[in-house]
Amino acid sequence: MNNIFALAGVVIKELYRRKDFYVLFVMTALITLILGSVNLFNDDQIIRYLKEICLLLIWISSLVIAITTAARQIPAERESRTIFPLLAKPVSRAQLIGGKFLGCWAANGIALFVFYFFFGMIAGSREHALAMGPYLEAMWLHWMCLGIVIALALLGSIVLSAPSSNATICFIVVIGLLFAGQYLNRIAAGIGGVRGGIVYAIYYMVPHLEFFDIRQIVIHNHGPVSVFAVGGATLYGGLYAAMLLTVAWGLFRRKALTV
Numbered sequence: 102m103n104n105i106f107a108l109a110g111v112v113i114k115e116l117y118r119r120k121d122f123y124v125l126f127v128m129t130a131l132i133t134l135i136l137g138s139v140n141l142f143n144d145d146q147i148i149r150y151l152k153e154i155c156l157l158l159i160w161i162s163s164l165v166i167a168i169t170t171a172a173r174q175i176p177a178e179r180e181s182r183t184i185f186p187l188l189a190k191p192v193s194r195a196q197l198i199g200g201k202f203l204g205c206w207a208a209n210g211i212a213l214f215v216f217y218f219f220f221g222m223i224a225g226s227r228e229h230a231l232a233m234g235p236y237l238e239a240m241w242l243h244w245m246c247l248g249i250v251i252a253l254a255l256l257g258s259i260v261l262s263a264p265s266s267n268a269t270i271c272f273i274v275v276i277g278l279l280f281a282g283q284y285l286n287r288i289a290a291g292i293g294g295v296r297g298g299i300v301y302a303i304y305y306m307v308p309h310l311e312f313f314d315i316r317q318i319v320i321h322n323h324g325p326v327s328v329f330a331v332g333g334a335t336l337y338g339g340l341y342a343a344m345l346l347t348v349a350w351g352l353f354r355r356k357a358l359t360v
Contacts, residue, residue, distance in 0.1 A: 172257065
C-alpha cells in the first residue's frame with residue numbers, strides 16, 4: 102500500500118502542476134459567477150434552469166479531466182522511459198495500476214469538491230437555502246461514476262498506446278452510455294430475435310452510469326435519495342471499477358514493455 106499511495110501522490114501533484122487544474126478553476130469561477138449574476142425577467146424560478154446548465158457543465162468538465170488524466174498515465178511513463186526503473190524498484194504492475202487509479206480518482210475528487218462547493222454556495226445564496234443532503238449525495242455519486250470512467254480509461258491505455266485515440270474512444274463510449282445505455286432494453290424489445298438478445302446482453306454487461314446521475318433531484322430541490330439506493334449505487338460502482346482494473350492488470354502483466 103505504501104507504493105500505491107506514493108504513486109497516487111505523484112499523480113495528484115502532476116495533475117495540479119498541469120493546466121488542467123487552472124482550467125477547472127476558471128471554469129468553476131465563470132459558471133458560479135454566471136449563476137449568481139443572471140436574473141432573467143425577474144423570475145425567481147430561473148435559478149432551476151441555471152442550476153441545470155451549471156451541473157451539465159460540471160459533468161462535462163469532470164469527464165474531460167478524468168479521461169484525459171487517466172488516458173495519459175501509462176503511455177507517458179512508457180514514453181519518458183520512467184516505467185522501467187519504476188517497475189524495478191520493485192513496484193509490481195498491480196501496484197502501478199492501483200496507484201495510477203487512486204491518484205486520478207483522488208485528484209478528480211478534489212476537483213469535484215471545488216466545483217460543488219462554489220455551485221452550492223452560489224445556488225444557496227440565490228435560493229436563500231442549501232439542502233446539504235442532496236448536494237453531498239450528488240457529489241459522492243458523481244465521484245463514484247468517475248471511478249468507473251477512470252478505470253475504463255486506464256484499461257484503454259493498456260490496449261491503445263496513443264492517449265489521444267484512447268481518450269476519444271472513451272469519450273464516445275461514456276457519452277453513449279450516459280445517453281443511450283438506459284434505453285438498450287427497450288431497443289432490444291423492439292428488435293426481437295437473436296439481435297434483440299444480443300442487445301439485451303449488452304444492456305446487462307455495460308456499466309449504467311445513469312445510476313449515478315441525480316441532477317434532477319438537486320435542480321428541483323427534492324429530498325435526499327434513500328441511503329440504500331446510494332449504498333447500492335456505491336457498491337455497483339466499486340465492483341465495476343474493480344472489475345475493469347482487474348482486466349487492465351491482467352492485460353498489463355502479459356504486455357511486453359518496449360521502448
